[in-house]
Amino acid sequence: MPKLSHYDAHGKANMVDVTAKSVTYRTAIAHAFVKMSPLVLAAMRKLENPKGDPLEVARIAGISAAKRTSEWIPLCHPLPLTHIDVHPRVCKNGVEIRTQVTAAARTGVEMEALVAAAATALTVYDMCKALDKSIEIGDLYLVKKTGGKSGDFHRKGNRKNLQGSRKGSRRSAKRT
Secondary structure: OOOOOOEOOOOOEOOOOOOOOOOEEEEEEEEEEEEOOHHHHHHHHOOOOOOOOHHHHHHHHHHHHHHOHHHHOOOOOOOOEEEEEEEEEEOOOEEEEEEEEEEEEOOOOHHHHHHHHHHHHHHHHHHHOOOOOOOEEEEEEEEEEEOOOOOOEEOOOOOOOOOOOOOOOOOEOOOO
């Protein structure tokens, strides 16, 4: 069992020293889901939300949050991110969120991808709460990471998407 790296020999929390680590190309993909009622989804599809297009605002929030992860999570290193991609997508029972973050750095970008997904989900909630305060946020997890000393990680198994995200509208925040 690996030891927790954010604790010193005396059990005191500290930022991991990555000075001696090599700079490598790193990526991470994260997922979140915002479950909402059919009425809220219908309003979102018609862009009848009182605050505007929730998916576009949420997408920008996710990008901004990834860049500020070290301010959210106390022991995270500030990283020179080279790319952030945030895709909120309306599905059968809500909004599926997928984020991808890349960097050439001494430490991984998993937290940046997860923070981007969380901030995107929270912003969808904020943008839609006037219509329904019972919206739920869940399924926040790391899908994949590449690079670094610990190697690659791919979530095992075919995680069944109970939200029905493979059915219904394919509308995303990207406009063509």
